[in-house]
Amino acid sequence: MAVVKTTPTMVSIPNHFCPGCGHGILNRLIAEVIQEKGYEKKTILTLGVGCSCNMNGSWNGDKIQTAHGRAASTATGVKVARPDLLSIAYQGDGDAYVIGLAETLNAAYRSEPITVFVINNNNFAMTGGQMSWTTMPGQVTTTSAHGRDTSLTGMPIRVPEIAATFPDVAYVARGSVHSAKEINRLKGYVRNAIEAQLNGEGYALVEVLCQCPTNWGMSVEKSIQWMEKEVVPYYELGELKGRRK
Amino acid sequence: MKKMWKGNHAIAEAAMRAGCEFYAGYPITPQTEVGEYLSSRMPELGRRFLQAENEMSAIYMIFGAYACGMRSMTSSSGPGFSLKQEGIAYLCANNFPSVLVNVQRWGPGLGTLDSSQTDYLRDTRGGGNGDYRVIVYAPNSIQETVDLMYNAFDVAEKYRNPVEILSEAALGQMMEPVEFPPFKERKEDLGWTFDGTDRPHGRIDNPGKPGALRAKVEAIMANEQRWENYMVEDADYVFVAFGLPSRTSRNAVDLLREQGIKAGLIRPITVWPFPFDAFKEIPGTVKGIISVESTDAGQLVEDVALATKRMCRGNVPVYGLFSGQKIPKTKEIVTYVNGILSGENKEVF
Ligand SMILES: Cc1ncc(C[n+]2csc(CCOP(=O)(O)OP(=O)(O)O)c2C)c(N)n1
Ligand code: SF4
Numbered sequence: 001m002a003v004v005k006t007t008p009t010m011v012s013i014p015n016h017f018c019p020g021c022g023h024g025i026l027n028r029l030i031a032e033v034i035q036e037k038g039y040e041k042k043t044i045l046t047l048g049v050g051c052s053c054n055m056n057g058s059w060n061g062d063k064i065q066t067a068h069g070r071a072a073s074t075a076t077g078v079k080v081a082r083p084d085l086l087s088i089a090y091q092g093d094g095d096a097y098v099i100g101l102a103e104t105l106n107a108a109y110r111s112e113p114i115t116v117f118v119i120n121n122n123n124f125a126m127t128g129g130q131m132s133w134t135t136m137p138g139q140v141t142t143t144s145a146h147g148r149d150t151s152l153t154g155m156p157i158r159v160p161e162i163a164a165t166f167p168d169v170a171y172v173a174r175g176s177v178h179s180a181k182e183i184n185r186l187k188g189y190v191r192n193a194i195e196a197q198l199n200g201e202g203y204a205l206v207e208v209l210c211q212c213p214t215n216w217g218m219s220v221e222k223s224i225q226w227m228e229k230e231v232v233p234y235y236e237l238g239e240l241k242g243r244r245k
Numbered sequence: 246m247k248k249m250w251k252g253n254h255a256i257a258e259a260a261m262r263a264g265c266e267f268y269a270g271y272p273i274t275p276q277t278e279v280g281e282y283l284s285s286r287m288p289e290l291g292r293r294f295l296q297a298e299n300e301m302s303a304i305y306m307i308f309g310a311y312a313c314g315m316r317s318m319t320s321s322s323g324p325g326f327s328l329k330q331e332g333i334a335y336l337c338a339n340n341f342p343s344v345l346v347n348v349q350r351w352g353p354g355l356g357t358l359d360s361s362q363t364d365y366l367r368d369t370r371g372g373g374n375g376d377y378r379v380i381v382y383a384p385n386s387i388q389e390t391v392d393l394m395y396n397a398f399d400v401a402e403k404y405r406n407p408v409e410i411l412s413e414a415a416l417g418q419m420m421e422p423v424e425f426p427p428f429k430e431r432k433e434d435l436g437w438t439f440d441g442t443d444r445p446h447g448r449i450d451n452p453g454k455p456g457a458l459r460a461k462v463e464a465i466m467a468n469e470q471r472w473e474n475y476m477v478e479d480a481d482y483v484f485v486a487f488g489l490p491s492r493t494s495r496n497a498v499d500l501l502r503e504q505g506i507k508a509g510l511i512r513p514i515t516v517w518p519f520p521f522d523a524f525k526e527i528p529g530t531v532k533g534i535i536s537v538e539s540t541d542a543g544q545l546v547e548d549v550a551l552a553t554k555r556m557c558r559g560n561v562p563v564y565g566l567f568s569g570q571k572i573p574k575t576k577e578i579v580t581y582v583n584g585i586l587s588g589e590n591k592e593v594f
Contacts (some may be wrong), residue, residue: 039441041441041442041443042441043441044312044313044439044441046309060443061441061443062439062440062441062442062443063443064309064312064339064439065339066305066308066309066335067305067331067332067335070301070302070305070308070332072302073297073301073302073303073305073306073308073309074305074306074308074309074312075309076295076306076309077267077269077305077306077307077308077309077310077311077312077313077317078309078310078312078313078439079309080267080293080295080306080309080310080315081267081309081310081311081312081313081314081315081317082313082439082440082441085313085440085441086441087309102298102299102302103298103301103302103305106297106298106302
């Protein structure tokens with residue numbers, strides 16, 4: 001039987017990410033799950049500041065552009081006002097884990113009934129590729145020009161692992177867009193994170209490893225190889241906290 | 246029937262009656278009782294109180310909730326209210342209403358818990374990045390605090406702009422008899438709010454913004470100036486004071502008049518928009534305008550000088566009595582005027 005795949009309406013507008021960027025894949029997976037659930041007109045996406053800002057021009061659904069780092073708080077407010085809607089925060093790692101670390105962890109700690117997606121591309125991409133807390137040891141960025149010296153700046157942060165320790169958190173996973181297999185798995189994580197909210201289970205966080213060929217200064221192919229070799233071994237993929245069945 | 250209420254409790258109860266459905270905040274003296282009161286009162290009526298991890302987070306919770314049209318407020322003081330400034334700029338950039346309460350404590354940094362008006366310039370000028378203004382009410386009694394709060398959400402929604410109640414430590418902590426208005430509720434859809442359907446939201450941080458912002462600011466300045474004048478029409482010396490210093494200034498007017506000195510008082514109720522129109526009543530024979538304020542180096546005096554320049558003929562001298570971290574005493578104010586008469590006190594502008 002032929003499988004007919006149509007573009008989900010929420011990503012029907014061409015996006016503004018760089019060629020080869022992984023953001024678009026996550027956009028599509030989220031859009032597919034929202035459509036599956038029939039929530040296209042019942043979702044409010046809160047956008048962090050970073051390359052997620054590009055979605056102001058492409059995400060074909062309701063979206064609030066909030067301040068750098070404050071998406072978890074904003075999405076919390078949205079959910080307070082509209083518990084009947086799906087409240088999703090979409091952020092970069094700098095947004096969620098550096099400037100917004102307090103908001104991210106506190107929302108997780110309280111288990112605010114929101115769904116948070118964090119694109120981890122190991123740098124501050126929007127501002128031209130500075131070091132993030134997720135930057136790999138030795139990785140060259142514009143603010144770690146000689147390679148990240150973790151003896152001075154700390155080892156890369158693993159926030160999902162922290163969030164998974166909070167007793168009330170409903171769901172935590174880390175996925176990646178570097179292979180078809182992982183993209184398929186990621187779809188399951190996205191679905192779980194959204195279902196957790198729809199079922200009133202509490203806070204859900206999915207981190208997504210994502211290539212940024214532009215700021216890594218690599219071809220897409222090289223980017224994928226680098227992820228497999230350097231990033232994935234450090235940032236273990238899978239569910240860190242499964243839903244209570 | 247009037248009952249004795251503490252200022253911070255009264256403002257919280259007034260917010261409830263005005264239809265506030267969501268409060269987010271973080272404790273800081275001297276406004277902590279606002280949140281404490283709401284933490285018990287909100288759930289009684291099926292509404293939400295949320296203790297945030299910090300003041301920034303709280304303002305963005307309000308931002309998210311009001312984006313969806315829910316009547317929401319936050320309150321703070323001193324460094325806590327400073328932390329909210331970025332969020333206030335975002336509220337303004339998005340044309341979101343909101344109600345903010347600043348129970349001022351004295352000084353920069355941690356400051357002290359003393360009653361003061363040292364946040365005047367920041368709060369009347371926007372405070373965050375960009376060109377925007379917040380509508381700021383400055384009550385001088387607990388009853389007036391209640392009455393202003395009761396309308397704050399309506400005004401915020403009318404202009405799609407934050408409204409702030411600029412209180413003072415002593416006004417938050419003291420007790421006075423108050424009567425509360427009945428509970429009200431805004432039922433109608435505001436039309437622009439986020440509801441999942443992606444209808445137009447009318448942001449102003451786009452290329453149409455300069456015109457849109459200016460039009461809004463001009464409309465507010467034209468329609469929302471509020472003040473109370475006392476014995477201004479024949480005054481030789483006119484005090485300008487808001488909040489608690491306006492109460493001692495009014496007493497000073499009476500005392501000076503007993504001494505044969507024709508004093509008067511302009512009391513701004515809105516400090517932004519500043520009530521320029523209140524100055525129309527000042528007679529051409531006026532000898533001086535005196536800003537009376539609980540600041541260290543003078544803040545209100547700048548607006549007083551601007552209003553004097555715009556509204557009075559000639560070069561009327563503008564004086565300033567700055568009482569720092571306390572409310573100026575009636576006697577001090579009288580003495581200050583005598584110092585002007587003797588030539589000892591010089592004008593600021
Ligand atoms: C308060 C504030 N500080 C700094 C910035 C500048 N800024 C914009 S995006 C960004 C980093 C974004 O990095 P990340 O969240 O990892 O997202 P990415 O661009 O990599 O997708 C910074 C520092 C800002 N917009 N606001
Ligand atoms: S800069 Fe990097 S993260 Fe941003 S759109 Fe381009 S490739 Fe994607």
